[in-house]
Amino acid sequence: MGFEYDWLVVGDSDGAAHSASLAARWGARVAWILPQGETWRRRVCHELAIAQLRHSSSTADLAANWRLAEETTENLAILRSPATLALQGVDVRIGSVDFALQPHLQVRLREAQDLGLMRELRSRHYLLAPAPQPQIPPIQGLQETPYYHLNDLKPLLSGKLPQHLMIVGADPQGAVLAQTLARLGVSVQLLVGEPLVLPYEDPELGQRLQAHLEAAGVKVLSRTPVTQVRQIDDRIWVQAGSQALETDVLVLAEGWQGNLAGIGVDKLEIKCYGGRTGTSPNLETAQGGVYACGSLLGGYCDRELERYEAELATYNALVLPRDRLDYSSLPRIISTDPPIAAVGLTTPQAQRRFGDELVTLSLPLYQVDSCQRRGHLDGFAKLLVRPSGQIVGAHSLGDEAPRWIQAIAILMKQRSHIGNVATLPLPDRDLFDGFLRLWNQVWRQQHPQLHRLQQAWFDWRR
The missing domain is CATH 3.50.50.60 (FAD/NAD(P)-binding domain)
Structure with missing residues (x-):
């Protein structure tokens, strides 16, 4: 056959x-x-x-x-x-x-x-x-307790919203849902067992996102694994770490x-x-x-x-079995407000791989001219760079973060030098000019003799 x-x-x-x-x-x-x-x-x-x-x-x-x-x-x-x-x-x-x-x-x-x-x-x-x-976690009492998960929210999102809601899990879509419902007036608790809201992303992104969630009214409880749930009358009781919490509605966001x-x-x-x-x-x-x-x-x-x-x-x-799985230049975007975007290694991953050689270039958005003009001041952008100028990671929280990170991903895929950002049709020239200024400062510290030679050239021309 x-x-x-x-x-x-x-x-x-x-x-x-x-x-x-x-x-x-x-x-x-x-x-x-x-x-x-x-x-x-x-x-x-x-x-x-x-x-x-x-x-x-x-x-x-x-x-x-x-x-x-x-x-x-x-x-x-x-x-x-x-x-x-x-x-x-x-x-x-x-x-x-x-x-x-x-x-x-x-x-x-x-x-x-x-x-x-x-x-x-x-x-x-x-x-x-x-x-x-x-994924449905093995929580004691869960089978006897009503709950929703991220693929079964129609009764929740098409009718009257509850007064109190609890989301359990560190999946990014859980954070998006928490922020969205909190801004609509729901009292939301977000429980994650890990130290940060986004355990697989750069720690600074997790810290910044938690601040935004709390500003929207979300009560974030990290390092709080849920061990037991029970329904008593019309309320749901949750044993989370050493705390006993209650809510009207329980939503699971433990991943896929x-x-x-x-x-x-x-x-x-x-x-x-x-x-x-x-x-x-x-x-x-x-x-x-x-x-x-x-x-x-x-x-x-x-x-x-x-x-x-x-x-x-x-x-x-x-065709040919030669291409290998490589996530290093694949952007990751999380649709919070403002959005989060990242590509490549996180700071801890890059530090473990490159040690003291790693160069971190970080810019708060209020220092970027174009962000000042648009009024988008809350956020940051960060590049992780090797001494050779190769970008190994980029992370940003801000209204234009997805566009910035997609541009950086192109450079990373080509393994280009950071100086080549000047050759791209970039979505925000001011931001990347800021990164080039920071990189120039690092370059001067790493190559003092070349910097002195550069200065001598201009002195001679004068």
């Missing part, structure tokens, strides 16, 4: 849709199997609803806000619908699948419209790209994992480490010919991250 397909994608994620479309454009024979359910729609609708609430100053019509999010989601769904992908040459099927190894690696598909019929499909390579689903419902992978030789699927640097799993991306790898639930991993896996499987 030959191969029916070159590339068979399983899962309902942005990465799955991107990979299937990309492989078809390259001329491969592609199948995309969608498990039953509305996992992608539900996730996108929640993100849109929260984004719209961030720009609202009233809770007058939450139902209308949710309907608008649903309408936008349906419009986006058309762009990745089975009909649209079929026009691109993708064979789209809906149903549940089981992987089998005998007589050879294949999937057995039970299509949704005919569950009694099983069809065997064989491909040269496979991609596991399931939609993300929220791959939703493998309807995808049978138990026969595959796939290794998992702490809830994450193990892969080689080119994203191939221990089961040869099977690749993984997105929520199976852990980390943030981020559309651009999913697409990057899916594109890398697709290229390595169908």
Whole structure:
């Protein structure tokens, strides 16, 4: 039996849709199997609803806000619908699948419209790209207590908001939700077990974000792991560290994992480490010919991250297996107010790698001319630079942070010298001129003889 397909994608994620479309454009024979359910729609609708609430100053019509999010989601769904992908040459099927190894690696598909019929499909390579689903922590009493998670907020965001709400977990979307609801008048508590609100980002970003959350009215409790919850009458009691807290509504924001419902992978030789699927640097799993991306790898639930991993896996499987996973120049954006953006190493990571050689260039935004003119004074931007001038990390909190960091990411991908910021069509020349002034001061301290030679040249010309 030959191969029916070159590339068979399983899962309902942005990465799955991107990979299937990309492989078809390259001329491969592609199948995309969608498990039953509305996992992608539900996730996108929640993100849109929260984004719209961030720009609202009233809770007058939450139902209308949710309907608008649903309408936008349906419009986006058309762009990745089975009909649209079929026009691109993708064979789209809906149903549940089981992987089998005998007589050879294949999937057995039970299509949704005919569950009694099983069809065997064989491909040269496979991609596991399931939609993300929220992690549910092992908290005592949680199964008997009503709660929401980040993918199940419709009853909360489409009706009357509660007076008191508690969010448990350090996922960035939890911080975004906390800030949004606090500005709408909800009394919000945010509990994280880690020392900072953003444990995987630069510590300064976590400290600055916590200050903004508290200014918005959020009560932030760090180093406060939740061990037990109980519902007593109409209230929810939470044991957090040594404190007993109460709230009207409990929301879990503990991160994400791959939703493998309807995808049978138990026969595959796939290794998992702490809830994450193990892969080689080119994203191939221990089961040869099977690749993984997105929520199976852990980390943030981020559309651009999913697409990057899916594109890398697709290229390595169908073209040349030479590209390796590299997040060092991939921007990370968190939609708080003001937004947070980062790329590359955090300060502790860079210090461990480069020690005393690391150069830190930091600018408060009130020292930047363009920020003064726009009135955007609250925030900072920071570059981590090696003595050679190579940028290894960048972090910013401010209204223009995503644009700044995306420009820096281009330089980092090219491994360019910091001086080359002057050659880019930059979104904010004043900010990067400030960084160049700081770098020039560092350069003078590191190369006093060259600086004296430079001064001697101008003295001679005079």
